[in-house]
């Protein structure tokens with residue numbers, strides 16, 4: 568979010584609706600530092616909120632309808648209470664679904680006008696969807712004086728995405744967008760929903776985090792995701808544990824499993840959980856530079872054991888390392904999307920330029936990049 572975004576939605580709201588907004592709310596996208604495909608195995612993740620965010624101006628209206636304008640798409644959509652039916656199509660479902668989820672939980676939301684904008688890249692795996700849900704939820708909570716605790720906000724925003732929009736995601740995105748604080752990563756336990764703020768002072772260690780969107784279209788991602796998830800559930804059942812998070816002796820578990828693909832997938836989940844815990848420990852003890860080998864090991868595990876990377880992503884990671892990144896990995900569910908790379912302060916553009924050159928040589932579209940700054944979660948801006 569930039570203050571220009573807050574000004575833009577405020578101005579547009581006033582021009583469009585002939586009155587000022589009652590406030591402006593902001594909720595960020597996120598990047599996952601480490602912990603991939605661990606969420607549905609009841610494990611650990613460690614995202615941080617980005618400075619990139621959805622910004623929404625809103626005010627109540629006196630009928631039972633909602634109008635929402637996205638300056639990102641240039642469209643205005645309207646819906647009434649009778650339209651709040653799960654499965655609604657179009658981007659306004661992310662707004663309508665929040666009204667629906669709040670209402671289902673007993674929080675009455677009144678009609679409102681909303682104007683939003685966003686600088687979270689859409690569909691890049693940086694959670695523009697959770698940012699949208701969490702921003703409008705923050706707006707409704709304030710407009711209607713709803714007592715909804717931060718963790719419940721995340722749970723309801725996820726319910727919007729799962730049950731109303733119809734996207735089967737875990738809680739990480741909404742937890743990050745709601746609970747994260749500036750200069751911290753969020754060590755999040757997907758079983759207990761315990762959230763611990765871990766200081767992430769990259770600058771002190773002479774480092775910055777490059778986020779690079781490979782612009783690789785995600786293909787077959789739904790089927791591959793479902794397949795990985797099914798293997799993990801089957802393996803947990805075979806091992807007699809509630810979830811792979813409960814595997815304590817990896818060697819014994821691997822010996823007990825019949826199939827090499829299943830063995831590799833289990834090894835990824837178990838070792839990745841261990842890496843998230845190690846990363847939290849490294850940060851807690853001020854050894855930020857030691858994140859780098861954990862990022863590298865995470866990438867290798869995703870590539871060789873979980874088999875969720877693609878050649879473009881591997882090329883980006885390898886090129887970033889060769890150009891001076893101390894550690895790098897794909898971030899997100901896989902089969903495309905973004906990579907993150909720890910680089911010496913001031914080197915992000917040079918490392919990104921090296922990746923762009925390698926992409927050009929290989930005939931891939933140019934990647935986009937920025938430096939990820941651990942930022943504040945959802946809040947009222949004005």
Ligand code: ADP
Nearest residue numbers: 637639658685689690691692693694695696699
């Ligand atoms: P990601 O969350 O990784 O960016 P998703 O596919 O989960 O990708 O969510 C992207 C969808 O969220 C878009 O297709 C659109 O429906 C909605 N969305 C996100 N940001 C905006 C925005 N600024 N304006 C309108 N719709 C948006």
Ligand code: MG
Nearest residue numbers: 694695696697
């Ligand atoms: Mg999303």
